[in-house]
Amino acid sequence: MVQSSVRQRVNRSKRLVSIKDIAKEAGVSVCTVSLVMNNKDHNRVSKAVAQKIRATAENMGYKPNSVARTLRTNKSNALGFVTDEIATTPYASKVLEGAQDAASKLGYILLTTNTNNDAELENQEISALLRYNVDGFLYAMMFHRKVDIPEVLEGSPTVVVDSEDAAGRVPSVYPDDELAGYDATDRLIKAGCRRIVYYGSATPIVAQGQRLTGYRRALAEAGIPFDDALVVEVSEFTNADDEAARVFDEIKPDGIFCFNDVRATFIYEAARERGVRIGADVSVISIDNQPFITNVIKPSLTTLELPHYEMGFEAVRQLVAILDGDKAVADLESDRSMAVQRQRDGSKTALRCRIIERDSIVS
Amino acid sequence: MVQSSVRQRVNRSKRLVSIKDIAKEAGVSVCTVSLVMNNKDHNRVSKAVAQKIRATAENMGYKPNSVARTLRTNKSNALGFVTDEIATTPYASKVLEGAQDAASKLGYILLTTNTNNDAELENQEISALLRYNVDGFLYAMMFHRKVDIPEVLEGSPTVVVDSEDAAGRVPSVYPDDELAGYDATDRLIKAGCRRIVYYGSATPIVAQGQRLTGYRRALAEAGIPFDDALVVEVSEFTNADDEAARVFDEIKPDGIFCFNDVRATFIYEAARERGVRIGADVSVISIDNQPFITNVIKPSLTTLELPHYEMGFEAVRQLVAILDGDKAVADLESDRSMAVQRQRDGSKTALRCRIIERDSIVS
């Protein structure tokens, strides 16, 4: 069936050079080699011997066998990355990228698995990773919610990504949706808006409540009274058109804060139909930063970016801190994670969303 | 720094129950247990003893230790998944999802890593996976091109995903771009179009050439003469607007086959400015199926979907076939991979792109 299997040499018998080969070549014992290879030779192995061992290891292209080390030490330097469903949202897979970068820098590798939102499969997959002796888990969700940590994970250090442990026990890294709501609203206020619609979500997910809270806080700070009539509950699949029409025909705001980029497209369409010019007659801001939307619609959409990459990166940082101590992660700092403001509350880490300025706000 | 580390118990000393524990409990030797656990007890262990062993294993919650097995057998049942850059294209991460599903069904796990298109980093990352004794590699690219397989991969069975090995040696799984060009053009012809523009890419990537070839084949089969003036070379970042204008003002086609959904948005914009009604006055089809584009623009865009999930799935199938033989993958069949038409040419597998019917073609 697969014809190429003939052509491609399957070299399973290949053995990498081992500590034993080096010991033989250098004329010492394996334990001396082990000491040197682990940099534990100070005051225990003579400089000359150590140097000779290092040289022969180099020459022979020695690479330590992680499997053997794991078996012996019960420490794999491997992390399990468990997702409910990869990439239902585009760019959510940036979480994995951030996690991979941090893991790589800290000397860890990632074993990834996908549970398809199926509890039984989830159990199986996690059990499989456990058999490979992973040191800990990233439990990564596709959007911000309260989750129950599966029982199989008990006993393994775990960090939740893009969600919060409902029980409040497992450290969780997620976007600061309250601050995002505040920042978005505040941006409109700074642009001179006084009558600001929150074109929100009809689904009571975590982000909806928190962004609304941030919206209210920004209004309060600016001395603008909160008006319930300016809060619109929108479902992408049912009332988005009608509510967008109502926003322009009845509410007539000078600023609109959209729950996400997809919802913003309905506002754009309604504005276009009415000849209302976004970025000139009315200001619009939203959350998500899906370039295929934000750059394609005219005028391009100012929006806040969810810190997917940063969540993955930060979650690994915290997990390794638990595993190996804070010193182990002290040197870890990425340019991209610099952009993130940490706001710690016990075991929870909320990451700030960066604003991406484009052309939908009146200047 | 991470305060939760205090609260969360790090249970590294925890040992899972081992074969030895079962042997002791059941009053037999470890090798007998091993035989039974691997279902190699037929005619070698008495039924009674085998059953007793199975029962105690069940009771004690025994899970075989993959690390120990790997060390002993030099077979890890782990695959390395190497990408150049995760998710520059949204939904490209579906490749990983497909790979994970197939791997899971075949009893494999995935170690994933990201090379950020950096040759040195790539080497390091692959070496790291090698130390974990992966049995083979998926070398997954983010779009269809000819790639050179890195030297470190030599000696390890490898399958290329969403690209072709330039040397033609390593099996490769990628989208059938010629057929996609044919299918898209043919769909327009079937809708009655006779003057069909190929609004293609200015960059000479593999997909561009192959889709153009498919476009020409469809025209030829329908007896429509090829006209060079109907082929437009478009860059998203420079001439897309101008060329879209030219399409309507000078070429005046009855059908437009766009290289991808992003380019289609320029056609939509130009049509709108001119009052040309897509789906009524002119038919448009494209390739990619980015729902944030295809469902949001009006009328919704008929497009061909790149088989990301299927490529990942199929690549794992082929890799495991190389590793364990065709019989090992005989039972593997996913509903989603059913949709794919296999067209084999030596070590190459081109997967057909499915058409997603929406409202941009005149009916």
Added chain:
DNA sequence: CTGAAAGCGCTTACAG
């Protein structure tokens, strides 16, 4: 039908 023994590559007390 069952067990004793060796060994995969490594680390870690321990002895000298």
Added chain:
DNA sequence: CTGAAAGCGCTTACAG
């Protein structure tokens, strides 16, 4: 400063 020995959990000839 260096080495002999045990052992992580498993599998695989081999002997009986």
